[in-house]
Amino acid sequence: MSAGRALIIAVSGFMIVFLMLCLLWFIMVLINKVTTSLEKGTKTEAPAPEVKVKPEPAKPQEAVFGGEIALYDVDEKTAACIMAIVSDETKIPLSQLVFKSIRALS
Amino acid sequence: MNILEILKMIFAESGFAGLIEDPRYLIMILFACFLLYLGIKRKYEPLLMIPIAFGVLLANLPRTGITDGLIHYLSLGVEYGIYPSLVFLGTGAMTDFGPLIANPSSLMMGAGAQFGIFTAFLMALILGFDPKVAAAIGVIGGADGPTAILTASKLAMEYLPAIAIAAYSYMALIPMIQPFWMRLLTTEEERKTVMKQTRQVSKTERIIFPIAVTIFVVLLIPDTAPLVGMLMFGNLLKETGLTDRLSDTAQNALTNTVIIFLGISVGSKAVATTFITFRTIEIVILGLIAFSFSTIGGLLLGKIMYRVTGGKVNPLIGSAGVSAVPMAARVSQMEGQRANPNNYLLMHAMGPNVAGVIGSAVAAGFMLKIFGG
Numbered sequence: 001m002s003a004g005r006a007l008i009i010a011v012s013g014f015m016i017v018f019l020m021l022c023l024l025w026f027i028m029v030l031i032n033k034v035t036t037s038l039e040k041g042t043k044t045e046a047p048a049p050e051v052k053v054k055p056e057p058a059k060p061q062e063a064v065f066g067g068e069i070a071l072y073d074v075d076e077k078t079a080a081c082i083m084a085i086v087s088d089e090t091k092i093p094l095s096q097l098v099f100k101s102i103r104a105l106s
Numbered sequence: 107m108n109i110l111e112i113l114k115m116i117f118a119e120s121g122f123a124g125l126i127e128d129p130r131y132l133i134m135i136l137f138a139c140f141l142l143y144l145g146i147k148r149k150y151e152p153l154l155m156i157p158i159a160f161g162v163l164l165a166n167l168p169r170t171g172i173t174d175g176l177i178h179y180l181s182l183g184v185e186y187g188i189y190p191s192l193v194f195l196g197t198g199a200m201t202d203f204g205p206l207i208a209n210p211s212s213l214m215m216g217a218g219a220q221f222g223i224f225t226a227f228l229m230a231l232i233l234g235f236d237p238k239v240a241a242a243i244g245v246i247g248g249a250d251g252p253t254a255i256l257t258a259s260k261l262a263m264e265y266l267p268a269i270a271i272a273a274y275s276y277m278a279l280i281p282m283i284q285p286f287w288m289r290l291l292t293t294e295e296e297r298k299t300v301m302k303q304t305r306q307v308s309k310t311e312r313i314i315f316p317i318a319v320t321i322f323v324v325l326l327i328p329d330t331a332p333l334v335g336m337l338m339f340g341n342l343l344k345e346t347g348l349t350d351r352l353s354d355t356a357q358n359a360l361t362n363t364v365i366i367f368l369g370i371s372v373g374s375k376a377v378a379t380t381f382i383t384f385r386t387i388e389i390v391i392l393g394l395i396a397f398s399f400s401t402i403g404g405l406l407l408g409k410i411m412y413r414v415t416g417g418k419v420n421p422l423i424g425s426a427g428v429s430a431v432p433m434a435a436r437v438s439q440m441e442g443q444r445a446n447p448n449n450y451l452l453m454h455a456m457g458p459n460v461a462g463v464i465g466s467a468v469a470a471g472f473m474l475k476i477f478g479g
Contacts, residue, residue, distance in 0.1 A: 024213055025210045
């Protein structure tokens, strides 16, 4: 095989890989757009039926335990955000979580 | 006939006499023991290294005739390209394409990391290999064992064991090969880049993805059908949520069975008479070059993405474009954390990583198309 032909095969092969993956990129963006619009469509087309809920007698509020938390290089606002995120991710109410300390890692 | 004559006859027909006749078998037995050591003690891809090594051992015990019987029939799965495709079925069932779907630009890094395939192909030609063999050697750079085995079985059967052993050895050595290039080609600032969390991917997207990839990739390059088709079929089994039993079989029982057959069959092809040649050493060196250039290609694409996005993409994830899943992604994570302990690149690196699997299958399909597998 001549050097020129070998080079052409190598370059065109590399280009084919790029073109193919570019095409996939385009297709994936397209799929995302279509599915997003479909999901939006179904949400607007079928609004959730109104459910009349009888007002329940107010339950006594669950006890929320307070406590001290040690903050290292973290302001109170950030600490509150972190605790809310942890609660949301773990699906455990904040009232059942105990934070001992929050430390910023440099 | 006295006892001495009987003992002499038994020895003359034993494998020991065969070893004395052709000492190359002894070298191969030692080589098999070395591979077993790498697999067992060093944990270099043990799931495949140990079966391959034992296949080498069995095939090089003289006068057993095993390669004409059991192993001959097991090897048909390699010769017809059945085992690599079935391994891809299991890989697809195990792979989460979510990070790639969430961030499709990862595909570019997966494409860049196929650079080594074509570089090694050219180098193999310069060294005087036949073009078909050169193409099969190049595919080592894809860092995908089944793809390398499938291509070699179609284009360069005589070099299959050397190619397979080189591919799996370098995949195991990724944590040693890649960090050097990663540190050389990226700046401290680039390595410290923290990437934003990717978006949630809907179930519909996950189901449509394997179907769409199969249709478009296979229609454009039909030779990729055995690999891409099986990879995506396995993934569809996983994502539908309706075929859990099939997905479980593909991930575990089937993959494990096929890996045993594949490893033994590939190893058994490494017979002393054909394996101990200078060409084998050349293939091993070319494999390392292919791996290195693939890493470089992925990193360079990562750097381009870093520039284009204004510093939102950490170029370290580019090296994960070589398709050794998930080892290459783990290396990106480790190097990212070395530069910045708050850096969590694993999920971001999984995008280019799985893109590399598709990229190497496309590159292998291209080679098979050109060189007539």
